[in-house]
Amino acid sequence: MDTKIILFCGPSGSGKTTISQYLLRNNSNLCFSVSVTTRAKRDNEVDGKDYYFITQEEFKKKLANDEFIESEEVYAGIFYGTLKAEVERIWAMDKHTIFDVDVMGGLNIKKQFGDKALSVCVMPPSIEILKERLIARKSETADSLEKRINKAMTEMSYSKQFERIIINDHLEDSCRLAQTMLDEFLEA
Numbered sequence: 058m059d060t061k062i063i064l065f066c067g068p069s070g071s072g073k074t075t076i077s078q079y080l081l082r083n084n085s086n087l088c089f090s091v092s093v094t095t096r097a098k099r100d101n102e103v104d105g106k107d108y109y110f111i112t113q114e115e116f117k118k119k120l121a122n123d124e125f126i127e128s129e130e131v132y133a134g135i136f137y138g139t140l141k142a143e144v145e146r147i148w149a150m151d152k153h154t155i156f157d158v159d160v161m162g163g164l165n166i167k168k169q170f171g172d173k174a175l176s177v178c179v180m181p182p183s184i185e186i187l188k189e190r191l192i193a194r195k196s197e198t199a200d201s202l203e204k205r206i207n208k209a210m211t212e213m214s215y216s217k218q219f220e221r222i223i224i225n226d227h228l229e230d231s232c233r234l235a236q237t238m239l240d241e242f243l244e245a
């Protein structure tokens with residue numbers, strides 16, 4: 058099978074993870090690319106499922122060994138990246154890969170894979186709504202909330218570089234739209 062890549066990008070709190078999870082639940086031909094991160098694991102997260110949680114030293118070693126397709130210091134002192142081995146693991150299963158990465162990472166991966174990849178930017182209806190969602194999620198401190206809002210404003214300015222945009226106002230509609238985008242891309 059000609060396996061493809063679907064990139065869901067956008068600010069933290071935009072809903073891109075929820076939309077990706079919806080597609081993963083409903084399409085058995087997809088597999089989630091688990092990124093590596095140096096940030097602390099949240100209570101509801103599982104190592105190896107949501108992320109591979111590693112130390113900064115381990116991250117630097119992997120970087121030096123050229124093990125990443127893409128990596129980034131998404132927030133000051135917090136590193137994220139996709140391992141070449143992760144994508145090879147998914148391709149070996151003959152599945153399409155879903156990425157949930159930030160905007161810069163997504164554009165970087167799109168550049169590497171060209172027509173093999175579909176880039177989708179998920180945007181909140183407004184910065185105010187994004188802030189409300191992040192507060193409701195209760196995963197952030199005041200400091201990390203501010204960092205995420207600042208980064209979101211930068212990320213939203215890159216949305217035009219994506220092939221598709223989803224304004225995530227109503228989650229059910231957004232999930233349906235994402236499914237249509239996926240179907241069109243896989244059929245093409």
Ligand code: 5GP
Nearest residue numbers: 068069092129131137138139157158159162
């Ligand atoms: P969180 O800490 O909320 O899980 O993720 C913070 C941001 O990092 C999100 O926008 C998420 O999509 C992004 N991210 C997760 N994995 C990667 C990755 O491998 N590369 C890049 N560039 N960003 C990632």
